[in-house]
Amino acid sequence: MSIELRTSPHQVSDRSVPTIMKHVVLSLLPVCAFSVWQYGLSALALLLTITATCLLTERLLNRSAGQPSTLGDWSAAITGVLLALTLPPSFPLWMGVVAGFVAIAIGKALFGGLGFNVFNPALIGRAFVQAAFPVAITTWVPAFSAQRFTELVPTTLTAPLMMPPEIVDWVKQQAVDAFTGATPLARWKFENVVASTYDLLTGAVTASAGETSAILILVCGLYLAARKFMDWRIPVAVLASAALTAWLFQWYDPAHYPSPTFVLFSGGLMLGAVYMATDMATSPVTPLGVWIYGAVIGVVTVMIRYFGGLTEGVMYAILLGNALTPFIDLYTQPRVFGTRQQGKKK
Amino acid sequence: MRLPFLKRAATFEHGIHPAYHKETCSLPIKRLAFAPRLIVPLSQHIGKPAVCCVNVGQEVLRGQVIATADGFVSLPVHAPATGVVEAIGLMPAANGKMVDSITIRVYQADGQAVQVSAPRDFESMDRKELLAAIQDTGISGLGGATFPAHVKLSVPPETVIDTMVVNGAECEPFLTCDHRIMVERTQDLIRGIRIAMKASGAPRTVIGVEDNKPDAIAAIQAALPADGSITVKALETKYPQGAEDTIIYALLGREIPAGQRPAAIGVLVNNVMTLAYLGRLLPAGEGIVERVLTVAGPAVERPGNYIVPIGTPLRFLLEQVGAKSSAKEIILGGPMMGMTISSLDVPVTKGTSGVLAFAEAQLAGEVQRTYTCVKCGECLKVCPKFLNPSQLGLLAAKREYAEMAERYNLDRCFECGCCSYVCPSHIPLVQQFRIAKAVNREKSSA
Numbered sequence: 001m002s003i004e005l006r007t008s009p010h011q012v013s014d015r016s017v018p019t020i021m022k023h024v025v026l027s028l029l030p031v032c033a034f035s036v037w038q039y040g041l042s043a044l045a046l047l048l049t050i051t052a053t054c055l056l057t058e059r060l061l062n063r064s065a066g067q068p069s070t071l072g073d074w075s076a077a078i079t080g081v082l083l084a085l086t087l088p089p090s091f092p093l094w095m096g097v098v099a100g101f102v103a104i105a106i107g108k109a110l111f112g113g114l115g116f117n118v119f120n121p122a123l124i125g126r127a128f129v130q131a132a133f134p135v136a137i138t139t140w141v142p143a144f145s146a147q148r149f150t151e152l153v154p155t156t157l158t159a160p161l162m163m164p165p166e167i168v169d170w171v172k173q174q175a176v177d178a179f180t181g182a183t184p185l186a187r188w189k190f191e192n193v194v195a196s197t198y199d200l201l202t203g204a205v206t207a208s209a210g211e212t213s214a215i216l217i218l219v220c221g222l223y224l225a226a227r228k229f230m231d232w233r234i235p236v237a238v239l240a241s242a243a244l245t246a247w248l249f250q251w252y253d254p255a256h257y258p259s260p261t262f263v264l265f266s267g268g269l270m271l272g273a274v275y276m277a278t279d280m281a282t283s284p285v286t287p288l289g290v291w292i293y294g295a296v297i298g299v300v301t302v303m304i305r306y307f308g309g310l311t312e313g314v315m316y317a318i319l320l321g322n323a324l325t326p327f328i329d330l331y332t333q334p335r336v337f338g339t340r341q342q343g344k345k346k
Numbered sequence: 347m348r349l350p351f352l353k354r355a356a357t358f359e360h361g362i363h364p365a366y367h368k369e370t371c372s373l374p375i376k377r378l379a380f381a382p383r384l385i386v387p388l389s390q391h392i393g394k395p396a397v398c399c400v401n402v403g404q405e406v407l408r409g410q411v412i413a414t415a416d417g418f419v420s421l422p423v424h425a426p427a428t429g430v431v432e433a434i435g436l437m438p439a440a441n442g443k444m445v446d447s448i449t450i451r452v453y454q455a456d457g458q459a460v461q462v463s464a465p466r467d468f469e470s471m472d473r474k475e476l477l478a479a480i481q482d483t484g485i486s487g488l489g490g491a492t493f494p495a496h497v498k499l500s501v502p503p504e505t506v507i508d509t510m511v512v513n514g515a516e517c518e519p520f521l522t523c524d525h526r527i528m529v530e531r532t533q534d535l536i537r538g539i540r541i542a543m544k545a546s547g548a549p550r551t552v553i554g555v556e557d558n559k560p561d562a563i564a565a566i567q568a569a570l571p572a573d574g575s576i577t578v579k580a581l582e583t584k585y586p587q588g589a590e591d592t593i594i595y596a597l598l599g600r601e602i603p604a605g606q607r608p609a610a611i612g613v614l615v616n617n618v619m620t621l622a623y624l625g626r627l628l629p630a631g632e633g634i635v636e637r638v639l640t641v642a643g644p645a646v647e648r649p650g651n652y653i654v655p656i657g658t659p660l661r662f663l664l665e666q667v668g669a670k671s672s673a674k675e676i677i678l679g680g681p682m683m684g685m686t687i688s689s690l691d692v693p694v695t696k697g698t699s700g701v702l703a704f705a706e707a708q709l710a711g712e713v714q715r716t717y718t719c720v721k722c723g724e725c726l727k728v729c730p731k732f733l734n735p736s737q738l739g740l741l742a743a744k745r746e747y748a749e750m751a752e753r754y755n756l757d758r759c760f761e762c763g764c765c766s767y768v769c770p771s772h773i774p775l776v777q778q779f780r781i782a783k784a785v786n787r788e789k790s791s792a
Contacts, residue, residue: 001685002674002687003673003674003675003676003686003688003690004674004675005686005688005782006685006686007685007686007774007777008681008682008684008685008761008763008776009589009681009682009763009766009767009776010675010677010681010682010684010686011364011365011681011682011767012714012766012767012768012769012772013362013767013768015768015770016714016715016717016770016771016772017717017770017771018718019770020770028386035448043477069620071606073717112718113718114618114718114720115717115719116716116718117722148506171430176561224444231723273679280720280721280722280723281720281721282721283721284723285721285722285723285726285736286723286726286733286734287727290723311370312772328369329737332732333554333737333754334726334732334733334734335606335732335782336596336604336731336732336733336755337591337730337732337758338591338600338602338603338604338605338606338731338758339603343646344753
């Protein structure tokens, strides 16, 4: 009998990084399916293109660095899917390719790959294209148009390096009632019109591909949290602090500021709180740190929405939270057992 | 999921729920045959090794002292079988070193009753006599810590022990020998507790047993003395419930101040096996010549709890229980903190609580790909000492061992392995911490 020497522990849990990441991707599939059902072929093309770009970029960078493939950890797939879900369904595919490349190359690989990135890669990609293509990223199309499964939005197949065509006439042809071409947040900000909570919850609003159904995102998040693939404290902290801030403003001036429900269920807050802020590598690890981090994101999101030039603030709030993460971790180190205050004495 | 308001059993914060594999817990303790040769190391305890007092060729009786204690922090060694001393010299030990050992060729045909004894009445003895008698039994911490029992029970005059905690948690997977002892030798255990209380001056005792052993709790409950000085409490089944810090916190709500011993907060912790043997051997006036241990693991044909003479080589033990040819890793102790051995000639000693045999495919380390730390924070959620293993791991990778100790409390780590257990990146965290501690120790002694 030949025996081997190992050091303890000799028994480990069966959970691994790929398992966690795979479940995150799987849990996003219902959200993807819903957005494809809403927006049709263009949303599907955008999802597939960006995810493929992310995977390809990751593989190429692995190869150029002489490393083994890291596609197996599923993290590039998450970046791709999440990035696509934050973009308008009409977003030109070539711009999506740029976003995907930037997300992986600059957002992740440049820092040293998975675990070393400071910012959420998907949001780096989105921030880049928001700065580069401000018009395309705010061009919205109606959901549930009749031809959505038979024809693409004219902007989808814009030739590379070309600006997308004007689609106002095309949108009119779609003859979807009540389509305004503006997101609920923009309508609130510029027209002071508050969308109904029912519409926000069911996704009957203008938005990015994956931001529409707050309920669906919440359910998928609950699944992840129940299986312990996600830290539930972060979305709870983000949503609670955003709701609390919104409630305070509404209490101060009910005529001007919308209700906390509108703040929670509009725009990208739900997707951001559940899937972006919870990115492990870019969020704090300490028990106190995650609450602070979540609270910062929630408050900053509402502040940008109310006082900033942009209609939506989730992306920058999370990027700011990411930037603060190392400091939050540093200053919230847990108190070691035996140095804490003496607990209940029996 | 366990809801806070439904939680009844006492527990500590953090920790893990590994697969427990306690299949052997219902099997009664069985006696194992004597190996043809027993290898008895002179040092099976923490402290000075015993001094050999027999010669090669000398016949020894089972229970006879073959090595005497060298001072106070030392223990005598008794002959585990009647036979003849065949050799005195270096033999392999579990940690890979060669240690002084007495090899006894067993007279297989001879009756193997304990031949040497001097019954005592512990009720009439004073504390000093009692401690000397405890030392004579040769008992060290049988849970695996191997600290001499009489040293632990010698409470300095300025220290007051208000509670003795008896550790029946047995939180390591696979091990069930403490469980069987609590069920089958309950009277020995209670007697041992009374001896230890008398020796240490502790006025009350709390026995903590994990709630996956309801029969043990019931057996102890039925045997408790009427005066109420001894109580038993159910603990949540969670690893590492049986560590000193965690069991005291779970039962008494007290934290041992960082870097101090339990006595600092008036507590003494003893393992059930130690006390059960104390309660059996001290009144009989015998020395410890055998112990109950669990032999289990996927590569064992007949797992169970066996009475094994001290000095039995593992090769013989594994032959007796039918180790499968697929066995690749032999672990002394439990799978979370036990160590693998490099040679099957290593003997069972006083501190051996279990022998586990794993086959290749069941090994923890089976070629698992390591990923970089994704900062998921799982290790912080399980560390019973509230350390930051994630940060410690990142520093260890950079060999910043001094910073690990100075800023991140490396020395508070007691190597329970929870962090390595949960790490989804399969980073060998606790393994790195051991190296870091060893390097720091070397540096500080240099």
